[in-house]
Amino acid sequence: MPVFKLIVGLGNPGSKYEETRHNAGYLLLDEIARGYGAGFTAEKKFQGETARVMIDSRDIRLLKPTTFMNLSGESVMAMANFYRIEPEHILVAHDELDLLPGTVRLKQGGGHGGHNGLRDIIKHLGRDFWRVRLGIGHPGDVKQVSSFVLKRAPKSESDLLLRCVDDVMREMPNIVNDRMNMAMNTLHTKEKKPDTKTDKAAGSETKSK
DSSP, X not given: OOOOSEEEEOOOOSGGGTTBGGGHHHHHHHHHHHHTTXXXXXXXXXXXXXXXXXXXXXXXXXXXXXXXXXXXXXXXXXXXXXXXXXXXXXXXXXXXXXXXXXXXXXXEOOXXXXXXXXXXXXXXXXXXXXXXXXXXXXXXXXXXXXXXXXXXXXXXXXXXXXXXXXXXXXXXXHXXXXXXXXHHHHHTTOOOOOOHHHHHHHHHHHHHO
16 A cells, blocks of 8 residues: 655646636645645746645645646656655545545546546556545536536535545545555545535525526
């Protein structure tokens, strides 16, 4: 099992993209930094914002690429090469269309599933890195995916994402300390359902705008 040295959160930089579905990876990285008392600093040589945290005596670097999603691999490769970090010691947090909101999965390897950030990382580093897949759901039509991921989710869905982030945070000591099976056993058995009352309220708010 892995010993992680770098955790990457995928997203797009700038206020225009804050809190959009595609920025789920940024959301988790911000929470990790906040939870372990660190702040991000822009570093041009890595084309991103970086931080450094200690999680259960593990020295972990954090990276939020600011290259925009399609070029995320350039940023990850720059940092991995500089610190000589092998792909199997890298954990990438990203939004996942194929999982319902409220669902989180950990996995190593695999394809990109149409995710442009993963596509570029695979192009530069191969497939051996690990992923934290944060479910955002699917719009139901592939033609709507681009606009879907670049929009903010209704409150019922964003609340589920925040709860998933909290769940991952609770498992971080297991994740970084070579206890991935324990983290998987906990996270993969949790699947949260939207609150129907909240959903109806969110739908009413959308119609009224």
